[in-house]
Amino acid sequence: MLVEILFYIFATLLVAGALGVITARNPVYSVLFLVFSFVNSAAIWLLVEAEFLAIVLVLVYVGAVMVLFLFVVMMLDINLAEIRQGFTRFAWLGWITALALIAEITAVIWRNGLGGLDVGRGFVSEPANYSNTLELGRVLYTHYAYPFELAAVLLVVAIVAAIALTLRRRPGLKVQDISHQVAVRAEDRLRVVKVAAEKRS
Amino acid sequence: MHTQITHLLALWGSLPQLVRTVVWILVITIGVILCVAFLTLWERKVIGWMQLRRGPNRVRIFGMLPGLGQPFADVFKLLTKEVVVPSAANKFLFRIAPALALIPAIAAWAVIPLSPQLVVSQANAGLLYLLALSSMGVYGIILAGWSANSKYALLGAMRSAAQMVAYEIAMGFALVGVLMAAGSMNLGQIVQHQEGGFLAWNWFWLFPLFVVYLIAGVAETNRAPFDVAEGESEIVAGFHVEYSGIAFALFFLAEYANMILISTLTAVFFFGGWLSPFAGYPGIGHTFLGDPSFFWLGLKVFVFLFLFLWFRATFPRYRYDQIMRLGWKALIPVTLVWIGVEMIMAAIHIGPWARPWFH
Numbered sequence: 001m002l003v004e005i006l007f008y009i010f011a012t013l014l015v016a017g018a019l020g021v022i023t024a025r026n027p028v029y030s031v032l033f034l035v036f037s038f039v040n041s042a043a044i045w046l047l048v049e050a051e052f053l054a055i056v057l058v059l060v061y062v063g064a065v066m067v068l069f070l071f072v073v074m075m076l077d078i079n080l081a082e083i084r085q086g087f088t089r090f091a092w093l094g095w096i097t098a099l100a101l102i103a104e105i106t107a108v109i110w111r112n113g114l115g116g117l118d119v120g121r122g123f124v125s126e127p128a129n130y131s132n133t134l135e136l137g138r139v140l141y142t143h144y145a146y147p148f149e150l151a152a153v154l155l156v157v158a159i160v161a162a163i164a165l166t167l168r169r170r171p172g173l174k175v176q177d178i179s180h181q182v183a184v185r186a187e188d189r190l191r192v193v194k195v196a197a198e199k200r201s
Numbered sequence: 202m203h204t205q206i207t208h209l210l211a212l213w214g215s216l217p218q219l220v221r222t223v224v225w226i227l228v229i230t231i232g233v234i235l236c237v238a239f240l241t242l243w244e245r246k247v248i249g250w251m252q253l254r255r256g257p258n259r260v261r262i263f264g265m266l267p268g269l270g271q272p273f274a275d276v277f278k279l280l281t282k283e284v285v286v287p288s289a290a291n292k293f294l295f296r297i298a299p300a301l302a303l304i305p306a307i308a309a310w311a312v313i314p315l316s317p318q319l320v321v322s323q324a325n326a327g328l329l330y331l332l333a334l335s336s337m338g339v340y341g342i343i344l345a346g347w348s349a350n351s352k353y354a355l356l357g358a359m360r361s362a363a364q365m366v367a368y369e370i371a372m373g374f375a376l377v378g379v380l381m382a383a384g385s386m387n388l389g390q391i392v393q394h395q396e397g398g399f400l401a402w403n404w405f406w407l408f409p410l411f412v413v414y415l416i417a418g419v420a421e422t423n424r425a426p427f428d429v430a431e432g433e434s435e436i437v438a439g440f441h442v443e444y445s446g447i448a449f450a451l452f453f454l455a456e457y458a459n460m461i462l463i464s465t466l467t468a469v470f471f472f473g474g475w476l477s478p479f480a481g482y483p484g485i486g487h488t489f490l491g492d493p494s495f496f497w498l499g500l501k502v503f504v505f506l507f508l509f510l511w512f513r514a515t516f517p518r519y520r521y522d523q524i525m526r527l528g529w530k531a532l533i534p535v536t537l538v539w540i541g542v543e544m545i546m547a548a549i550h551i552g553p554w555a556r557p558w559f560h
Contacts, residue, residue: 028347032294035340055329063336067343067366074347131325133386178526191285 299451302341313469357439
């Protein structure tokens with residue numbers, strides 16, 4: 001009973017947050033609504049005992065990705081009037097995309113028959129010592145080891161590409177070489193000169 | 202007297218689980234807040250002694266111990282001051298940001314084992330939960346800096362957020378090493394798997410990771426020498442420059458609660474949590490000194506907190522680009538190399554990997 005009540009609370013908040021993302025006028029508010037939606041969907045995942053997914057959602061999306069989003073949005077000088085130009089002109093494109101997306105999701109669920117889930121049976125909870133993380137790790141590192149490694153390689157390639165894109169060398173640019181600065185010793189910079197005392201004339 | 206205690210214990214046991222959990226949450230929260238209060242006093246005293254001053258020595262409680270009443274005097278002063286909200290600030294976010302900074306610092310205590318019996322939640326993914334919560338603490342800072350509509354606050358928030366995101370990675374990798382050595386993400390089991398005296402604790406086999414974790418912890422809490430987020434001479438006070446009264450006090454509370462949290466986690470992950478350093482040694486290990494208890498954890502936390510204060514009193518502040526270099530180019534490679542070393546240690550079964558749980 002408690003779980004059902006919590007589910008409806010979180011689901012309502014999730015939908016409200018998602019609506020907030022697309023209706024908020026201020027882009028910073030949009031990002032914050034998205035964060036709010038992520039936290040609520042993590043809570044819903046916790047309710048179905050998918051604690052690994054829930055925590056990773058918060059860790060990766062809320063803790064890292066959205067922080068960077070917020071960063072960028074706060075630093076940008078966005079002209080809202082310019083962005084809203086042509087909203088009605090392109091609205092039909094947005095509607096078509098949204099409807100196509102909904103149709104695709106429905107088709108996948110329809111075809112797979114909810115992945116063999118018997119919806120009428122309700123949710124069956126696992127025993128107390130069942131560890132979601134352990135089970136996921138066991139499958140990922142045995143059955144799906146190669147796809148998993150492939151995904152990792154793909155991510156590394158993406159990281160290298162992103163770094164390579166931001167690296168640019170400009171000739172004549174004066175920058176500090178920190179390792180050089182840190183390695184410096186007093187003898188390199190300072191010379192103690194011994195000056196002989198002179199007689200008062 | 203004895204029967205009364207048994208009665209009380211029976212009464213406690215008969216309460217529903219929910220009530221008992223709520224009571225424990227309250228006890229731990231109030232305990233953390235009291236610890237923060239006395240930590241501020243202890244910090245000022247310690248730094249005073251290091252600088253040949255006496256520190257706070259006026260406010261007394263019941264006429265004893267000069268300075269002991271200082272934290273309470275500070276709290277009452279801050280509570281009675283006006284909370285000024287800048288007229289151009291984003292009012293809602295400005296008010297909610299201090300709470301967002303404080304909530305993760307206190308919520309994290311849910312999974313921390315204080316003694317062999319005492320833990321609010323024995324979550325299996327406790328370590329992940331901690332990582333997730335510590336990554337959420339940055340929102341309070343960013344939102345405080347942005348909503349105040351002040352250049353200094355925004356600059357401080359940007360610095361602090363970049364620093365926290367950078368050091369979180371090193372911290373996470375250090376914890377991957379702990380995870381490998383413990384074979385579990387449950388904090389209670391991580392402590393239990395370190396059983397066997399001072400040299401059996403994780404710090405011995407994971408020493409580089411311990412150092413990385415401690416440094417990243419200092420950076421994560423925005424403490425000196427990594428406190429560029431509030432570099433006084435550059436950006437006044439950083440992200441909380443516009444806050445006054447109790448709203449400022451909440452940020453203060455969050456920073457110190459985070460310090461206590463990081464110290465506790467260092468003790469749990471690398472120094473055996475509530476285990477005794479003498480356990481397993483002949484002679485002294487069989488006396489009461491060899492028993493695991495809350496007091497061992499408290500002692501370890503106290504030592505790490507003292508390190509935080511010591512750092513602040515002795516180290517000059519890092520330059521911002523040097524902080525970034527240390528985080529990305531020194532700490533992360535160290536953790537990566539040591540995870541490789543751990544793989545070798547696990548393959549030849551030495552250290553923590555010689556223990557029965559590994560087989």
